[in-house]
Amino acid sequence: MSLQAGIPSGILDGDLLQCEDVHRVYPVKVSPLFRNLLEKPGDPIWRQVMPDVRELRDEGPLAMEDPLGEEARSPVPNLVHRYPDRVLWIVSHVCAVHCRFCTRKRRWTRPVALNEEMIQRALDYIARTPAVRDVLLSGGDPLMLSAAMVDDLCSRLRRISHVRILRVGTRVPFAAPERITDELVGVLRGHHPLFVNIHVNHPREITPEAREACARLADAGIPLGSQTVLLRDVNDDPSVLEELFVELLSLRVRPYYLLQMDLMKSTAHFRTGVSDGLRLLQRLRNRISGLALPQFVVDLPGGYGKVPLLPQAVEKIEAERIVFRNYEGRRCSYPLVEGEGPVLAKLLGKDG
Numbered sequence: 482m483s484l485q486a487g488i489p490s491g492i493l494d495g496d497l498l499q500c501e502d503v504h505r506v507y508p509v510k511v512s513p514l515f516r517n518l519l520e521k522p523g524d525p526i527w528r529q530v531m532p533d534v535r536e537l538r539d540e541g542p543l544a545m546e547d548p549l550g551e552e553a554r555s556p557v558p559n560l561v562h563r564y565p566d567r568v569l570w571i572v573s574h575v576c577a578v579h580c581r582f583c584t585r586k587r588r589w590t591r592p593v594a595l596n597e598e599m600i601q602r603a604l605d606y607i608a609r610t611p612a613v614r615d616v617l618l619s620g621g622d623p624l625m626l627s628a629a630m631v632d633d634l635c636s637r638l639r640r641i642s643h644v645r646i647l648r649v650g651t652r653v654p655f656a657a658p659e660r661i662t663d664e665l666v667g668v669l670r671g672h673h674p675l676f677v678n679i680h681v682n683h684p685r686e687i688t689p690e691a692r693e694a695c696a697r698l699a700d701a702g703i704p705l706g707s708q709t710v711l712l713r714d715v716n717d718d719p720s721v722l723e724e725l726f727v728e729l730l731s732l733r734v735r736p737y738y739l740l741q742m743d744l745m746k747s748t749a750h751f752r753t754g755v756s757d758g759l760r761l762l763q764r765l766r767n768r769i770s771g772l773a774l775p776q777f778v779v780d781l782p783g784g785y786g787k788v789p790l791l792p793q794a795v796e797k798i799e800a801e802r803i804v805f806r807n808y809e810g811r812r813c814s815y816p817l818v819e820g821e822g823p824v825l826a827k828l829l830g831k832d833g
């Protein structure tokens with residue numbers, strides 16, 4: 482499909498040809514609701530979903546196809562086993578929108594659609610791994626599946642006695658809230674304890690439709706959390722984050738994670754310095770309730786897991802990198818932007 486299909490005429494600027502090149506490598510997909518939210522090039526919704534020629538220029542050692550090492554940590558296709566007690570199951574290859582900063586962009590043009598054999602292999606793995614207590618349904622977006630399919634997957638997981646917690650990671654309540662139907666809510670409610678973690682990045686995504694979708698989920702007793710990716714020129718501003726987190730809390734969505742950008746190839750133009758996120762949260766700490774403050778985390782390159790940006794997680798700060806210890810005590814580094822080492826050391830109290 483050409484890039485212009487589905488995008489209102491006149492909204493693309495003179496870079497259309499170059500954007501077509503980007504679209505061929507990383508296809509554009511915008512939900513009807515997000516399409517209505519597009520105002521002009523460079524606005525916060527635009528930057529999240531519209532192609533940028535810089536996506537094709539991001540090369541070099543920090544540009545990775547699979548920054549979280551998910552393929553290497555998949556004992557069976559589409560199932561990532563990174564932490565001892567949890568697995569992430571990629572149950573859908575479809576999303577409501579294609580976020581230009583997505584960590585799984587590699588799958589957009591090489592989707593691995595789930596079939597019955599793969600489902601059974603994943604279930605067999607989980608069943609023979611009693612340490613797994615918690616299954617996160619991910620994607621793509623699991624809520625792009627039919628309600629019947631979500632029900633089937635959850636029911637089969639619920640038959641495995643050591644699986645206690647189900648979680649769903651989704652962008653649907655904000656990007657395609659019309660999918661949060663009574664039927665789907667009824668299915669999710671039938672599989673408690675089940676948590677829904679919603680991807681949302683900017684207050685402009687909080688539309689009346691999204692409010693209603695969150696209310697339907699919360700009224701069904703489904704605990705809601707959010708995860709927000711810290712994105713340059715989208716939400717790296719304290720007043721934007723303050724408005725977002727306070728609004729989310731009022732929707733009964735508890736801000737859970739603020740994520741440092743992964744080192745995904747084609748996304749460098751979105752990346753902020755690690756110190757930016759820390760500084761932003763420090764600014765917010767005295768302005769908003771602790772309930773509305775998410776944890777700032779880095780998902781370590783190579784699949785070493787998430788670490789919170791806390792002084793005790795940081796082993797040392799060098800000119801070009803910060804060295805973390807992960808939950809297993811293993812060392813892993815994350816690159817710093819030029820000159821931020823001393824600032825970061827001060828913020829984390831590591832400058833003595």
Ligand code: SF4
Pocket residue numbers: 575576577578579580582583584585586620621622651652680
């Ligand atoms: S919704 Fe999630 S998986 Fe889908 S494109 Fe956006 S970040 Fe990637």
